[in-house]
Structures are given as C-alpha cells and as structure tokens.
Amino acid sequence: MGLVTCTSPASIACSIFPSTHTRRCATAHRVVISLLAAHDTRPRLLPSQPAPAALVQVALDPVVTIGMLAISVFAFGEPFESSYLILALLVFSLTFPGSAPEGTSIRRLAGDVLASWTVVVALLLVLGWATRTLGRFDQRVIFTWLLVTPVALFTSHLVLPVALSRLLAAQGMQRVAVIAGGGELGCKLAERIRSALFLGIRFAGYFDDRDPARMRNTGASEFLGSLSELAGYVKTHRVDLIYITLPMASQPRILRMLDELRDTTASIYFTPDIFLADLIQARMDTIGGMPVVAVCETPFYGVNGLFKRASDLVLASLILVLVSPLLLAIAIGVKLSSPGPVLFKQRRYGLDGREIVVYKFRSMYALEEGNVVRQATRNDPRVTRFGAFLRRYSLDELPQFINVLQGRMSVVGPRPHAVAHNEMYRKLIKSYMIRHKVKPGVTGWAQVNGLRGETDSLEKMQARLECDLAYLRHWSLRLDLQIVLKTIYVVLKKQNAY
Numbered sequence: 001m002g003l004v005t006c007t008s009p010a011s012i013a014c015s016i017f018p019s020t021h022t023r024r025c026a027t028a029h030r031v032v033i034s035l036l037a038a039h040d041t042r043p044r045l046l047p048s049q050p051a052p053a054a055l056v057q058v059a060l061d062p063v064v065t066i067g068m069l070a071i072s073v074f075a076f077g078e079p080f081e082s083s084y085l086i087l088a089l090l091v092f093s094l095t096f097p098g099s100a101p102e103g104t105s106i107r108r109l110a111g112d113v114l115a116s117w118t119v120v121v122a123l124l125l126v127l128g129w130a131t132r133t134l135g136r137f138d139q140r141v142i143f144t145w146l147l148v149t150p151v152a153l154f155t156s157h158l159v160l161p162v163a164l165s166r167l168l169a170a171q172g173m174q175r176v177a178v179i180a181g182g183g184e185l186g187c188k189l190a191e192r193i194r195s196a197l198f199l200g201i202r203f204a205g206y207f208d209d210r211d212p213a214r215m216r217n218t219g220a221s222e223f224l225g226s227l228s229e230l231a232g233y234v235k236t237h238r239v240d241l242i243y244i245t246l247p248m249a250s251q252p253r254i255l256r257m258l259d260e261l262r263d264t265t266a267s268i269y270f271t272p273d274i275f276l277a278d279l280i281q282a283r284m285d286t287i288g289g290m291p292v293v294a295v296c297e298t299p300f301y302g303v304n305g306l307f308k309r310a311s312d313l314v315l316a317s318l319i320l321v322l323v324s325p326l327l328l329a330i331a332i333g334v335k336l337s338s339p340g341p342v343l344f345k346q347r348r349y350g351l352d353g354r355e356i357v358v359y360k361f362r363s364m365y366a367l368e369e370g371n372v373v374r375q376a377t378r379n380d381p382r383v384t385r386f387g388a389f390l391r392r393y394s395l396d397e398l399p400q401f402i403n404v405l406q407g408r409m410s411v412v413g414p415r416p417h418a419v420a421h422n423e424m425y426r427k428l429i430k431s432y433m434i435r436h437k438v439k440p441g442v443t444g445w446a447q448v449n450g451l452r453g454e455t456d457s458l459e460k461m462q463a464r465l466e467c468d469l470a471y472l473r474h475w476s477l478r479l480d481l482q483i484v485l486k487t488i489y490v491v492l493k494k495q496n497a498y
Helices: 010-016 019-031 051-075 083-095 106-131 139-170 184-195 227-236 251-260 303-337 385-392 400-406 419-428 432-437 458-474 477-493
Strands: 175-180 201-207 223-225 241-244 267-270 283-287 290-294 343-349 355-361 410-412 441-443
Touching (some): 051 083, 175 227, 303 355, 355 400, 400 441
Parallel strands (some): 175 241
Antiparallel strands (some): 283 290
16 A cells, blocks of 8 residues: 655745746745754754854764774873774764764753764674774773763763854854744744754844734744844844745745845745644755755665665674574474464565565464454463563564565564554554655664553554654664664563563
C-alpha cells in the first residue's frame, strides 16, 4: 500500500503572489531562502551566521578533543608523534564539522556531550581492535584523555557561545533582527534566535497589525509597531535581518511590505507558515532554478542513503557471523520445544508503506497474521516456555538481520508493526504513516527510550511515533551507533520484554 506523499514545494510561497505580479513573484522567490534550520531542531549553519561564529562552531569539537589529547600526552612525558598523530587525524575526521549540542538545559547539554563522546570512543575502540593497534598507546594517556575530554567539551559548549556572542557585540559584528508577524510562528522563531547564541543575532522585536494585548506570547517591550512602520524603523535603526512570519494568506500585506523594504539594505527572509506543520528532514532544493522546500522527506537521500546502506551491510554481516552458532542453537531449541516451523514469517509495512516479509524465530504456539492481531502481553498463554526466554532477551528478532542483508530492513529504524495495527493506527494518529519514509529497523530510538514491548493504549503508540519521527529528524551514523550500543543495555535489562 503506497504511502501518502508529504513533500510540499516551497514554490507554494509564490502562489500567494498573483500572476499579474510577475516581477514581484520573482522577488518573492529570491527572498524565500527559508529559515529551515531555525525550525529544524538539528544543529546546522544558517546563511545569516557570521563567519567567525561559523568557524568557531565547526572547529570547537575537534580543537577541544585534539587539544585534550595533546595535553594528556605531554602530561605523561610522551612524544606527540606516530600513533598519536594518526589518532588525532581519526578524531578530527569523527568530530569535524562540530555542531552545537541540542540541549538547552545544563542536564541536556551534559547528556548530549556524553552521548556524542561515547559514540566517538566506541568507534575508535572498534578501529583499534580491528587494526590491532590498541597496545601502541600509553594506557595512562588514553585513560586520562577519555575522562577529561567530555568535561572540556561540556565546559566549552557552556561558556564559549555566551562569550562569543558578547565578543561579536563588542566588535560590532552582532546583527540585529526584527520579525514581521507576532503570531505563533514568529514567537517560535524569536525563541530560536535567542537560544542560538552561535548565530550572533540580537532580536529587537516584532511588527504586527494586531493590538499588542492580543499577542499573548510577546512582551510589550518587544512590540515595535505596525507593519506599515517596519520600513521606517529599518531605515532609522541599524537592522540587518528581517524575518517575515506572516500567514501566506496575507498576500496584500506581504507585497506592500516588500515594496516598502526595497530601498533598505536589510536581508529579508520569508518563513512560510507551513512550518507550523511537523517538519521531517526539511531542506531547500531547486528544480530548474525554481526553489522548492522539502517539508517531509526521508533522511536517506543522496550520499546519506549510500552511507546508511553500507553501514547496514557491515553491521548485519558482522552480527550474523558473530551469532551464527547461537542462531543454530536457537533453531534447534525452537524445533524441540514445540511443533511448528522454526521461523515465523510476518507481513509488515516497509519503505514507503509497501508490504514486506519479516523473519522471526517462532516463540508462540499460535501464529496470528490476519486482520486482527493481538499483541503479546505479560504471561501470554500463547508463548511457549522456550519462546518466553527468547522474547525476554529479544533473541527471536535475530533472523531480522537477514532481512537487513536482503534490503527489506535496516539495523536501526522504526520497528515494524503488524499490518492490521498499521491500518488501525493510521486512522487514529496524525502523521502515523510518516514513519514508513524509511526502512523498518531491528532496533530503534523508541525501543531504547522505554517504549519497547506492548502498546496497549493510544498514548503509548503516540509516544512511540514521536520517537520514530524524532529519529527521522535527527538521523546520523553516530546516532545509529549510539542506538545499537544502548540496545545492548536495554536487552540485558529485559525491560518490557514478554
């Protein structure tokens, strides 16, 4: 069953400009250099970011990490050469370009830094083990480096953005921004500007035709005037950036405002109100020179798709080789424990909502795969004794790595649900089918965040979907490895496994 298309062209912005205003429509397209990054929660550089701030952001992680390595090496009297130089190059390739952690609180910042550093260390250990070079390093140096680096990264991410923002302001490099439109979208954008200190932008206030008392989310001090006063304010004050967040239905006001701003030097950004919707991998693109906006897109387009498939093949092959004796033992155990096939073939939705066949070791007496499928519950009488053991440690899922090699699944992705459940929940939960923009996974972000097992309420399925969509927004190879490592812990903990 096909998935409903959810990619919307940004050229819909031009639809608010009538064909009789061809010249103005062209102007509108030029200013639709959208603030996707301000609405996409993934850290990335914006066109309006000053060069010094951009340089600091991309270089911070590698400089701090390699700097801590050098300090650790010199602290124990070791020469910084040979193996340590190669290690520094590897660290640079894993940490460049750096990005601002997503956490807005100290606790979230610490969690983001620690998670990223754990993934880097895990990759380095795998490389060292594979190349048999771990013994070439002084253990005191490496142990010290592993401990002090996350502390240094946390401190630098905590202090440097504030210091950089003040430095840019002192040097006259901080840009001043105003927002045309004090609605929900404008308030969200203002909040992002205030929190993104690396941008070097000072938010001055809003312009809106509504009475300030009606704009509950904006402070009285931030209301600068009506839309007709915007051009005059920009000319008499040093305003560098204008963000238009008015609804696209406000065609006359937007056209009039663009005309009034034509003789100013401020940069103009148009933020369409389509961004009040749930964005998945939002990005800009062009078709024959016409700008389009991807509102909902798979993260695995272009090179990312090749990287994802390559990592799936490597991880699945490695895991299957390592657990092959265990697979044989489980197959024998299933056959001896109860009558029936060793493998259970399940119909599931795969990429783009197309049906696929997924393998599992049989863990039940009854094999249900019809229009009504009952999820396994605690002490479920359908589960065999040996099957209960398999499900407790998720060993029944191991054959799905074969599905990964076949290209039907990924190692990491949203877990596949029964077809009957998909058809039910797609009618009850908004955006449910977006999770099928990628291949289903053997493990996923929801499963390592306490949402493993039975979904016996709409709220639980909604929470699982939110995790799946968060994975689509934030995907990276580093996140995949983090999920794989965390899955091992969750499985050993036996959380919600029955």
